[in-house]
Amino acid sequence: MSTQTLHPIVQYYTERVNEIVVLTTALANFETPTGSKAHVDKMGDYVQNLLHHLGAEVERFPREDVGDILLAKWNAHLPGKPIVFLMHMDTVWGVGTLANRPVHIEGDRLIGPGTWDMKGSLALVLSVIKGLRSRGEFPKRPVWALFTSDEETGSAASWKLIEEIAGQAGLCLVMEFAGVNGGIKTWRKGISIYTVTVKGRSSHAGNAPEKGINAVVELAHQTLKMTELNQLDIGTSVSVTVVKGGTAFNVIPDSAEAKVDVRFLRKSEAERVDAAIKGLTPVIPGAVIEISGGISRPPMEHDEKMIAAYEQAKGIAAGLGFELGEEGSGGGSDGNITSAIGATTLDGLGPMGEGAHAIHEQVVISSIPNRAALLDGILREWVF
Numbered sequence: 001m002s003t004q005t006l007h008p009i010v011q012y013y014t015e016r017v018n019e020i021v022v023l024t025t026a027l028a029n030f031e032t033p034t035g036s037k038a039h040v041d042k043m044g045d046y047v048q049n050l051l052h053h054l055g056a057e058v059e060r061f062p063r064e065d066v067g068d069i070l071l072a073k074w075n076a077h078l079p080g081k082p083i084v085f086l087m088h089m090d091t092v093w094g095v096g097t098l099a100n101r102p103v104h105i106e107g108d109r110l111i112g113p114g115t116w117d118m119k120g121s122l123a124l125v126l127s128v129i130k131g132l133r134s135r136g137e138f139p140k141r142p143v144w145a146l147f148t149s150d151e152e153t154g155s156a157a158s159w160k161l162i163e164e165i166a167g168q169a170g171l172c173l174v175m176e177f178a179g180v181n182g183g184i185k186t187w188r189k190g191i192s193i194y195t196v197t198v199k200g201r202s203s204h205a206g207n208a209p210e211k212g213i214n215a216v217v218e219l220a221h222q223t224l225k226m227t228e229l230n231q232l233d234i235g236t237s238v239s240v241t242v243v244k245g246g247t248a249f250n251v252i253p254d255s256a257e258a259k260v261d262v263r264f265l266r267k268s269e270a271e272r273v274d275a276a277i278k279g280l281t282p283v284i285p286g287a288v289i290e291i292s293g294g295i296s297r298p299p300m301e302h303d304e305k306m307i308a309a310y311e312q313a314k315g316i317a318a319g320l321g322f323e324l325g326e327e328g329s330g331g332g333s334d335g336n337i338t339s340a341i342g343a344t345t346l347d348g349l350g351p352m353g354e355g356a357h358a359i360h361e362q363v364v365i366s367s368i369p370n371r372a373a374l375l376d377g378i379l380r381e382w383v384f
Contacts, residue, residue, distance in 0.1 A: 006369075007321040012131060013372040020127045020368050021110055027119035028103045028112050032067070034090040034153045040067025043089050047122070047147060054129050056145070066090070066157045067149030071165065074129070074143045081170030082142035083379060085125050086162065086334050087118060088151035092357050101359065109353075111362040120363040121175035121350035122147070128375045139380050144169070148334070154296065155334055166338035166345075170384040171309070173375070174335035174347040177356060182367060183325030185348035186310050189235065190270050190299035191332050192262035194277055196222055198245075199288040202254035212252030213286045216245040219256040221283040226260060229273050235265035238273060260293075263330055265302070267340075270295050297332040298340035300347065309344050316377040322370050344384075349375060 006014060013020070030043035044060075044067055051058050056072035063069060067089060073082070093113040103112030110120070125145060132138040146165055148158040155162065166172050179185065198219045203212030229238040238260065245256030260277065264270045278291050300306070310326055317324035327348075335347035352367035354360070 007373065009376055010320055010322075010369050010373045012135075013127075013369040013376070016127065016131070017365060017368050020123050020372065021105070021365060023127060024110060024115060024120045024123040024363065025103050027122055028114045029098065031093065031095045031098055032090050032114070033092070033094050034066060034150050036095060037063070037065065037067050039095060040090055040149045044068050044070055044147070044149070047089065050126055051145075054126065055133065061161060063149065063157050069149055069158055069161060070147040072145040072147075074138065075140065076142055078140060078142050080141055081168065081384060082144045083171045083173065083382060084165055084169040085145040085173045085175060086148070086338065087122050087125065087146065087175045088148045088334070089122070090149050090152050091117065092152050105365070108365050109362045110365055111360070113361055115363045116177050116351070116353035116361050117356040118175060118177060118350055120353070121177065124351060124368065124372050124375060125175060128372050128379070131372070132376060132379065137380065143379060151334055155337065159337060162334055162337050163341050166341055166343040169338075169343050171378075171382055172335070172338040172343050172345045173349055173378065174333055174338065174345060175350050176333045176335070176348050177350040178348050178352045178367065178371065179325065179327040181325050182352050182370070183327040183348065184310065184313065184346055185300070185329055185333070185335065186306050186326040187265060187302040187328035188300035188332055188336055188347065189263040189265055189328075189330045190267070190295065190336060191297040192264070192270060192274060192293070192295045194260040194262070194291060194293035196226075196258045196260060196277070196280070197290040197292070198222065198256045199290070200252070200254045200256075200284070201286065203252040205250045205252055209252055213254070213284055214252050215256040215287065216253045218282060218284045218287040218289075219243065219245060219258055222280055222289065223258060225280060226277060229276050231269070234269065235263070236269045236273065237263045265299050267298060267301070270299065297336045300333075300336045300339040300345065302328070305344055306339070309346055312382065313346055313374070313378065316381055317374055320370070320373050320377055324374070
């Protein structure tokens, strides 16, 4: 019976997969909900210490309401644009979750809150840096790693810093988890969020309905208008998701409100829908419409730059002995930010698994060697 010979780099990480699992477990055992600065900073201290041991120059960017951000640099003195890893230390899981759901192994799965999103990715990057240094093969080029603290709530405290760092990068490696079949993300939809508020006039529904201005009916008209903005064939969805209005069954409602979720693949679509929603006008005389919100995250477009980056990554993977697929996502990541400013971006480079934000969150352990080898190969071989 023949057995497949692994590429030496894949074999290297296969022999060290247990170390990576141990590190992932250690990181996941730090509970780091975005809203708890103290807990995120505790993990940040741990990661900063690891980075120093890996020979990095580390800069810490203090934040008041969320955890501090870390930027690690290797070969900062060398010329050329850096390859930049983008990761986040925060998770969606509250303090106390681990008491009921401890991190543990079942067969080929490392199960526990935060393992896939994205402590496993942090462990991959740290392990690859360690591996390259141990082998004496760390590339003679600048390599940076950014560890943010508020990705799960929209990256408000890190957005400008991400843009600043990505603007200096030759390549941004966004360490969100891999696709279902191990593919990387070559597109992500952008997101807009709106609140549409209608002001009318209340009146008795039985004695004087004609004297009222029904805000709920006006909102229904606007809901139909917004629904007509959908262009699902090109990836644009406009969804009225939460509606509130009225106070009692016998009162003409004087106010109503709708939350609107918009997703899009193209910046031009974001702008089209934004203009249309902000330009809504009342149907019922006397009604007033107020719009708040707007474009909150640009799309990561599947453009020529993205296609070229994927093809180069695909070639590196092929040289390591495995295929690298591609897919996309209706949800955003910090890759939306980097690609929107024109930085070459690859996203979804973390391990395979399932259950992000779910109680069965887990990493597929056997996927780790290939994912580590891919990062290793990109650092050594990437051509700007």
